[in-house]
Amino acid sequence: MSAKYASIKTSEVPGPKSVELGKMRERLIAKGVGIVAPVYIEKAEGSLLSDIDGNVFIDMGSGIGVTNIGHRPAEVEAAIKTQAEKFIHTCFQVTPYESYLRVAEKIAKVAPGSGLTKSVLFNAGAEAVENSVKISRHYNKRAAAFSFNHGFHGRTMMALALTAKEMPYKAGYGPLPETYKVEFAYCYRCPFNMTYPSCEVACADKIDETWSSPQFEGKVSSLIGEPIAGEGGFIVPPKEFYPKVSKICKKHGVVYIDDEIQTGAGRTGKMWCVEHWPGTEPDILVSGKGIGGGFPLSATTGRPEIMDAPQVGGLGGTFGGNPVACSAALAQMEIIERSMGNVSKINSYMVKRLEELHQRFPTIGEVRGVGAMMALELVSDPKTKEPAVKETGAIKNAALKKGLLILTCGTYNNVIRMHPSIIMPQDILEESMDILEQSVEEVLKV
Numbered sequence: 001m002s003a004k005y006a007s008i009k010t011s012e013v014p015g016p017k018s019v020e021l022g023k024m025r026e027r028l029i030a031k032g033v034g035i036v037a038p039v040y041i042e043k044a045e046g047s048l049l050s051d052i053d054g055n056v057f058i059d060m061g062s063g064i065g066v067t068n069i070g071h072r073p074a075e076v077e078a079a080i081k082t083q084a085e086k087f088i089h090t091c092f093q094v095t096p097y098e099s100y101l102r103v104a105e106k107i108a109k110v111a112p113g114s115g116l117t118k119s120v121l122f123n124a125g126a127e128a129v130e131n132s133v134k135i136s137r138h139y140n141k142r143a144a145a146f147s148f149n150h151g152f153h154g155r156t157m158m159a160l161a162l163t164a165k166e167m168p169y170k171a172g173y174g175p176l177p178e179t180y181k182v183e184f185a186y187c188y189r190c191p192f193n194m195t196y197p198s199c200e201v202a203c204a205d206k207i208d209e210t211w212s213s214p215q216f217e218g219k220v221s222s223l224i225g226e227p228i229a230g231e232g233g234f235i236v237p238p239k240e241f242y243p244k245v246s247k248i249c250k251k252h253g254v255v256y257i258d259d260e261i262q263t264g265a266g267r268t269g270k271m272w273c274v275e276h277w278p279g280t281e282p283d284i285l286v287s288g289k290g291i292g293g294g295f296p297l298s299a300t301t302g303r304p305e306i307m308d309a310p311q312v313g314g315l316g317g318t319f320g321g322n323p324v325a326c327s328a329a330l331a332q333m334e335i336i337e338r339s340m341g342n343v344s345k346i347n348s349y350m351v352k353r354l355e356e357l358h359q360r361f362p363t364i365g366e367v368r369g370v371g372a373m374m375a376l377e378l379v380s381d382p383k384t385k386e387p388a389v390k391e392t393g394a395i396k397n398a399a400l401k402k403g404l405l406i407l408t409c410g411t412y413n414n415v416i417r418m419h420p421s422i423i424m425p426q427d428i429l430e431e432s433m434d435i436l437e438q439s440v441e442e443v444l445k446v
């Protein structure tokens with residue numbers, strides 16, 4: 001079949017103009033900023049990215065799960081322009097404006113569980129994470145901050161401490177603030193060598209045991225968890241896991257922080273991923289990425305008694321809840337709400353195509369994901385589950401050369417992840433899966 005959307009005009013990818021800018025980048029940008037696909041973008045529209053060499057890529061990365069309804073939706077663009085013609089910045093803490101309140105109102109209305117009614121707005125996801133821990137400590141006057149193995153929560157000091165993966169995120173940055181880890185329900189690689197469902201999700205019970213120990217009893221302030229461990233490898237826990245975790249948090253007076261920065265804003269077919277697991281009752285929601293319509297916007301939202309614990313002036317920041325970002329968010333959230341119904345169609349088609357690949361290639365150890373958040377975990381041997389790191393990178397590179405942008409992730413660097421726009425048209429989705437199939441065939445040689 002011939003590609004209708006992806007279009008590669010240059011003999012090499014990246015093309016010559018991108019290579020030139022790549023040299024400039026080496027001179028001017030710190031090498032710690034890694035780049036997935038060194039093609040310099042000139043224009044983006046819907047699910048397509050056009051680079052400065054005239055190549056067009058289908059975007060399955062969405063700027064790491066941000067452009068949930070595609071690039072430059074008309075309503076979001078219009079909202080940005082309208083706001084930019086009025087004012088761009090005042091700082092909410094100096095002279096406030098209505099759109100900040102409207103974003104908080106919207107999040108309170110759609111927040112998961114019950115009673116999460118007060119917010120503070122920030123820019124990056126990491127800021128929302130940092131503040132969720134600060135606020136929790138202020139509220140319950142306890143110190144210990146917990147997170148899960150395989151979790152990712154950002155790159156600032158506390159967010160980094162809560163993040164699990166050493167290389168490349170944490171190595172060399174110590175000492176980091178003191179935090180503690182508990183095991184996540186990574187059933188494909190169960191840390192307790194158990195099998196679901198006969199394990200009865202014992203990994204959640206272990207948290208209860210840890211917090212009942214003399215070391216931690218009465219000392220744990222918060223537990224932060226991603227509904228699906230995103231950077232950790234799109235690890236989906238069993239449906240019983242989070243309802244249990246949320247009950248255990250309640251039992252111990254621990255603030256349960258739901259990190260929906262990657263999984264939220266309609267990505268999984270519900271506004272927040274934990275809504276897939278009734279009985280899960282977060283005390284604080286942290287959101288970012290997809291809520292801002294491509295603008296930097298994040299939020300920490302929680303129960304009023306928790307959110308109101310810090311003193312006046314104890315929360316904020318110069319740019320948090322920027323008016324243009326708030327206008328973009330309000331327009332975008334509306335489109336997300338009316339588009340979430342489309343996610344099950346995207347999911348069914350992707351699951352079908354990815355499962356076909358799984359059947360054909362033993363190197364594909366597991367297909368997993370929820371909604372428009374799907375992944376393949378690659379292993380060199382399905383029995384030993386040795387991570388197939390080289391093949392994972394090679395498939396990503398082969399796909400890019402054919403005009404498909406996919407991302408990789410995983411604690412073991414062996415997961416291909418895809419987060420398409422939740423309104424990606426069916427024919428573009430089909431073409432993306434065709435290119436992925438060709439790339440897998442090319443690398444795994446069948």
Ligand SMILES: Cc1ncc(COP(=O)(O)O)c(C=O)c1O
Nearest residue numbers: 124125126152153154230261262
């Ligand atoms: C689950 C999760 N939390 C927090 C963050 C940090 O967000 P940001 O990069 O906007 O600081 C990320 C970013 O990838 C994320 O996926």
